[in-house]
Amino acid sequence: MPITRSAFQRYRLIDEVISRYPRQYSKQRLFELCREQYGIRSLSSLEKDIQRLREDHDAPIAYDKRKNGYYYTDPQFRLLRLMLSPDDMEALDYAREVLTATQGASVAGELANALQKVRQSLDIIREVKTEGLTRRVVYVEEKILGGNRHYVPMLIRAVNQNRQIEFRYSKHDSPEPDPKLRTLHPILLREVGDSWYVIGYDENTGKERTFALDRMIGLELLPDQCAIPPAVLTSVSELFEHIYGITDSSGPVEEIVLSFTPLFGRYVKAKPIHQTQEVLSDTDTECVVRLRLAPNRDLLMHLRSYGENLKVLKPASLVQDMKESLAATLAGY
Known part of the structure; x- marks a missing residue:
């Protein structure tokens, strides 16, 4: 059953107080706090909120009579813990790993903190009844994302751990019924037009190669360490300074x-x-x-x-x- 915005705000306050200050807030003290911040008028209103949290959201709220304060019987419980699907969780982990690689550990740490807050609030936010809105006011373009994006964290790990990768690759211009197995020494990843690519050293040809993730099949990390010639590393590092998109150029700048x-x-x-x-x-x-x-x-x-x-x-x-x-x-x- 959808809840109002004011109820959501009260629930959030009650959850924060109980989780952060277990056994420290009596019923009277919690009521006074809710009255001060959100204007509830009686103890019975607070009691109804707590009962609703127990019944509708399985909040393990208990009362310690000796210490005269509310607490969670499960200390790890958070009222607004996410009701995420496995795909949601994979997407969040994907975002964290990509940020770690592209923006540094400090930014990823900030994301981790933000995700923790999201995990504590998303399910009830999804239930909040938006008051006053009768029409959609924001439209965003729906993007068709490139396939195999779940390979990105694996490839980041491969680069960070200096490990070779193995996969089969199906070309658009010459599809093979049974794509051959390839081995690559990965150097970096690049995102262009919502599609991801890995650039690495191909030991068989002695050159750098670019592979689109959406055409890769059965990616695996190998225990073998990468052995990339310094000249190739330098070439790849400078490759995209004067290239538009992802395709290589045989000509000069x-x-x-x-x-x-x-x-x-x-x-x-x-x-x-x-x-x-x-x-x-x-x-x-x-x-x-x-x-x-x-x-x-x-x-x-x-x-x-x-x-x-x-x-x-x-x-x-x-x-x-x-x-x-x-x-x-x-x-x-």
Whole structure:
């Protein structure tokens, strides 16, 4: 049965007092606190709240007559402990491990504290009856997340422990009925467009390789330690400074000059294409920006998304790639 916001606030206060100060708050003292903060008018109201907590939320509330105070018979109990599904818990652990790897232990620690608070409050918050809202006021885009995201914590552990990984891999462009088993020395992970990739050293080819997690099958951590040549480590560390997206580029870093219509120029200034972006000119007729990138397939696909609002000025090789790509598109109509 849904509860009101005011009842939720009282329940939260009662739970906090009993859990933090067991056997220290008498009925009268707890009533006075609830009256002061939430305006309850009688002891019977407090008694009803406590009875409701016992019956509806299985709160093991007891009263110590000798010490004249409420306490939980189960010290680990928290009224608002989460009613999470295994998927919910996996998602929270995933977030914590990713934060540990990407933002450092201090940020992950803050998340752990926040998650503890969430674990203590989410189930009753889900029951709270929102008062006064008659329509939805926030809309967010539903994202289609890349598959095998549960591999991310495993891969983070592999990198941190310097362990090799083993998996089968199915390519989009040449699917195999029985993908071969691969071994990789993982170096880092990268998230692009809600999909995850692992970049590592392939001992068979002697080069760095990139694999999408959504195409990996049967990922396993091996006991074998990684042996990555220093030159490969340096190359991978610098790889994404001048790459858009995830696909490798066989060419050098070049000066890419793009001309946008004034309207789309404002969009690109507000949300730059890449960290190397510079505005060369911004007039009533066009906005010209410069990037320093190694052209690749991901960049070409992104530039095409601007349609008639973009003209590639430099380099000549990228201009030609755009022409050929657009011509191939038109040939299909």
